[in-house]
Amino acid sequence: MELRQLQYFIQVARLQHVTKASEELHVAQSAVSRQIHRLEEELGVRLFMQRGRNVQLTPVGQLFLKRVQSVLQDLDRAVNEIHEFMDPELGEIRLGFPHSLGTQLIPQVIACFRKLHPGVKFRFRQGMYPSLIRDIVEGEIDLAFISPFPERHEQVTGEVVLTEDLFAILPPSHPLAGEESIHLAELKDDTFVLFSNGYSLRPLVWDACRLAGFVPTIGFEGEETDTIRGLVAAGMGVSLLPEMAIYQTGTMMPAVVKVREPHVTRTIGLIRRAGEKPQAVVKLFHHFLVDYFNGHYKPV
Template sequence: MELRQLQYFVKVARKQHVTQAAEELHVAQSAVSRQIRLLEEELGVNLFVQKGRNLHLTSVGRLFLSRIERIMTDLEKAVSEIHEFLDPEAGEIRVGFPHSVVLHLLPTVVAAFRKFHPNVKFKLRQGTYNSLIRDVSKGDIDLAFISPFPENHEYVTGDLLLTEELYAIVPQHHILSEYQTIRLEQLKDESFVMFGEEYSLRTIVMEACLKAGFTPHVGFEAEETDTIRGLVAAGMGVSLLPEMALAEGGSLRPIKVRISEPRVTRTVGLIHRTGERLPPVAEVFRRFLLEYVHSR
């Protein structure tokens, strides 16, 4: 069994098409087909089944892929660690983040880090709470900003960075826009602009509203804080957003109002895979980030 065969197998499994896999691998289609056939002969099983123009994994193929992907990830990390050992200032850090963190914290800290480590590269990946947990657990990324911070998790661990207050946001001419503080129940008759159900901020807002004694009416759903701010500013409803997501604003700016009862907060943390040492350059960044956040 050769490394090349495994690489071809993973690529075909992901693309479900030999021709497309060959194009990305920059090799002839016949070469890919031959290596897959040799791999199947050595294993004594069929890894793929033809369905129309696509190749689909058999049940054995899916099992084999799950194991091989872990091996390939570990191999890539081993090679990367060797390169970083030889020149830690030329390494790459793979960082995941939710959209509400990228607006302010991530660009600021990366810019500050690059002043001291100008040759370090960053590979960034945006995701939801569950996708970031999955990507860290699988080793697809080294570190991930995440909210809320998972206190006890089987596959990831990390550091709590901060606890952040959520504010109510309302249109500029809303009756509550002149208030310094409000109780959350004062929004019970409003239409809310919410994140989709896969986003952790939606859960935080829903739980806070239930604690205040009402179930919010969701008039609009969105995937980014910019969209939510714009819809609220345009008079489409109200919402709750963390202070970090309100640091910047476009031409449409809602009014933010502090919530006195109940106090609504979220935690933001930095996670990595449990029981595994970070690549040297990622560990340098982690320590820099903790010192940066805690000094402010």
């Protein structure tokens, strides 16, 4: 069984057409058909059946496809690891992060890193707290920014790279909109606009309100900082957002007021799999991030 046969098989299975597969592979149709036939002979089964001008996987072909894709993915990963070991400047980094960091922090960091290491590629994955932890543990991503930082997790390690304050955001017409700072309890009678369940900022705001002596009344929920900010600006309620999420511009902007009590912060951590030696390119990026946050990060 040859690697070429498996590659031809996957392409035909994906396109369900031998001619189209041969065009994408830049080889003759007869060569693709011959290799598929040899593969079927070696396995002793039919992998495809004819459906008009197209072909369709047989049940055993579907089973074989899943296994072959897994094998080739492992092979590609092994080849990439060798290349990255030899030259980390040409590697790929799989980076995860929550949506709230996607509009400002991540673009800033990546742009700065790429100026120093233009050959490094990135593959991004956005997700909520549980999914980012899972993706790290299962090896789907190499590094992840996460908030809050998981202080105790057997399969994850890392460090806090940033701590930032949460500010109250109010409709421009709100009676407290012109104040320099407020006590959070002053908003106990207001309707709150919160993130949906599963987003780490929701329990932060909820716990802050409880600490201030009240349970917030939830009027609206959203899944993006832009949505929360826009709903508040439109007079739908009040909320708390982290510092980097409020320094934006737009036609619908809420008033921003400092919360003097309780002092509400969120930690942003950088995590990776525990007990695993990172690839050279990941190690390079990790060292860059530690240096970056130790002296270069400023919200804009």
